[in-house]
Amino acid sequence: MTIIETHDEIVLSLKDLKKSYGTKTVLQGINLDVRRGQIIGYIGPNGAGKSTTIKILLGLEGDYSGSVEVFGEEISEENIEYKGRIGYVPEIAELYDNLTAKEYLTFVGELYGMEFRKTDLKAKQLMGIFGLEEAYHSRIASFSKGMRQKVLIISSLLHNPDLLFLDEPLSGLDANSVMVFKDILAKLASEGKTIFYSSHIMDVVEKISSRIILLHEGKIAADGSFTELKERNKEGSLEQIFNQITGFNESQKIAEQFVSIVQEV
């Protein structure tokens, strides 16, 4: 079947990607091929290099070594076309919050080369689906965390991208919205979109990812589907696998210490 063939298409390819800030090495050689339609759960402890990888892929960080190919083309400062096919939800909700949702979203749409009217309509509809039609004309600065996150999510999808980078996209969303969003991701992936999902919430990663990549100290420490990881590590949940691979087994002890200090008063 043709569909299976297109799913073999490599959307993103990292070869021996290294990056350091001064003397601190953040990435120590990442090798990774991502195929179309995959949902990659990109996990790792704080400071493992997750956000750095995503920033390099988006051209926000330079000065790396190794090769980075997106949609089969090496990225560079001059080649910016590929960004038109990428959607991005940053970890820190960076947006021009003095603008209204309408102003911000149409602006982003236009940056992607979309028409104002079309973007406006689309943004309004999407806001409506998230239950925010009332807030469409209000300034983002007055939004709650969850509302901002929804605006960010919408802004990353307006231009119908083929590749999505989501850095902790669920922060601040309520349980119902989380459920909706998870279904949206599954649906998008089945339509052939590739999703790069970075998060600390293991339960969600475990459920939605078709492939999990665990980054530890700038290297890929584990790579495979959840079932594969489970077989290899003989642990029940992704959280436990995560703890095992990153060599963390003191949670109980630390918790006890913490509480005992709390109770001292």
Added chain:
Amino acid sequence: MKDFRSLKVIDLFRGLFERAGVEYPIMRRIVEVKLTMDGRRTPTIFNQQGRKKEKPEENGFMKSLMMYVILSVMLVPIVLFEGNLLFQMSLFFGIVMFIVMTSMISDFSNVLLDVKDKGILLTKPVGKKTISAAKMVHISIYLFFLTAAVALVPIGAGTVRHGLLFLLLSLLCLILMDLFIVVLTAMIYYVILRFFDGEKLKDVINYVQIVLSIMIVAGYQVLVRAFSFTAMEISYQAEWWQFLLPPFWFAAPFQLLMGGEKNVYLLAFTALAVIIPLVSIFIYIRVTPAFERNLQKLNSTGGESRRKERIWKQWMAGAICRSKEERFFFRFADQMMRNEREFRLKVYPSLGMAIIFPFVFMLNDIQINSYAHLITTKWYLSIYTAGMMIPNAVAMLRYSGKYKGAWIYQTAPVKSLAPLYSAALKVFIVNLFLPVYLVLSIIFLIMFGIKIFPDLVAAFVASVLFTAICSNFLKGRLPFSESFADANASGGVKMIAAFLLIAVFIGIHYAVTFVPFGVLLYFLVLLGVTAFAWRYAFRTIWDAH
């Protein structure tokens, strides 16, 4: 989003931009968004309840321009005066540069140092050229309005007086001056960014901003002194150090082409006026990539920077704070004020002014009489003018860059928040006002002799009283609880009120110096009144919550 007229003007140059490889519609859109944001203020979420919701679109910047237009009327006589054009125009350019540059540093640093842009714009398929062009256009529009506001009236008057050549030269020189200012500002930031990083860097920028705004004031004094007022006609002697003062460069062409004077200095100055801005633009373009890279340092958090608990501060807290609450609020306010850059940026320059003010007034007297005469007079009372900074600084206490953290006051189980006010004001006096006052006192003691010591002490108590009075500006607002974006840039009315009050203090003090033991009596009365006022304020103004 409304249609910006300034953008329609930019539209005329569309072809030029496109030839340079800029995607014009996108650039236009970015600038439009930036202008929209400039015109708005962040609504303060914390205080949103009980206030009017979205205020009608009002542009704070455009309002502040009106202030500049009014101020610029002051410049008209300088331009109209019959005399040496070099003198007049260097004075004119000196003042214009001062206003434009301080405004640039205090209000526009965030454009030059924007890191948010990168995350939002660079992740989209937008070329770097387009983004840089947008930034350039944004700054140009801002500078255009600012310069126009300051220069329009005097240049208009000058044109009527001196003719079209004057207009032409002025426009040219103002453009060159603006270029110079932008590059100079950016270069200063660049140099700092090269050598420092992260938090340290922001601190350094902060201090440079502060020092620079003070230096420009001082520089302006030098400029005035470059000529002696008594012989205004042609007493100007060209000297090498004038090469260091850019206003002279921009003034030189006027004297050269219109004043009918030709000499090597004037030619050299004129050459500098043209060459330096152009060369600096070239250098700026060359270093921009490195600059942008270094900008990222703004995001990185530096290593650990531990501040030592200062023993004298602890002792001070114990000595001047009565309750336990007040003591820990004192410590809290102390840390907030020392660490918060935005606060420092808004308040420290006025501290610098406070140091300069008393001398500015005295200079006039030296000008007329002599230094020897000055120190026999009662000009030391000008130390009161250091208090000019108090109203604005106190009003600033309610702002914080991290104002959202103010929920802590409400959730914490403290009975009354009045100690917070008194502690914040005490910290203000100890940390900010006292050092300035001490420096001034030492200089004054050296100048006027030890006999003025009681006067200085009395004046200090008066300043404390003045602070308590000014705390009215804080009424109903918690310290550190509002966004700086809501701060009114113009403190015009406050300044005038402060000036009047200070004048009253000086008047009384001047009067009591004629009475035997008058100063001592004055001091004792002040002490009583201050103690009463402080307690009264504690109960009425601060305890309103």
